[in-house]
Amino acid sequence: VRGANGKQIARLQAGDHVGEMGLFDAAPSGVDVVAAAPVRALRLDKDGFTEAMAADDGFAVRVYKVLFQTLRDRLRATTDRLAAGAI
Secondary structure (H helix, E strand, O other): OEOOOOOEOOOOOOOOOOOHHHHOOOOOOOOEOOOOOOOOOOOOOHHHHHHHHHHOHHHHHHHHHHHHHHHHHHHHHHHHHHHOOOO
16 A cells, blocks of 8 residues: 555555445545555445445444454554654
């Protein structure tokens, strides 16, 4: 994952997800994701995703839980990098 200045800000692993914030708002992305090796990716349609969330409360709760955990982990990693002077 590269920031607007082209500097690497994160490295994703197999099974990681990216771009999830775009499913919840219309703000432009602040990063680019560049594959270092061949990948298989799943692209979610925003409208279909929104409909699925509205139709199934259990699904929505699971999605929000994963989203929260992802944001928590990213915030902790960023805080650690800031504390170490890596950012």
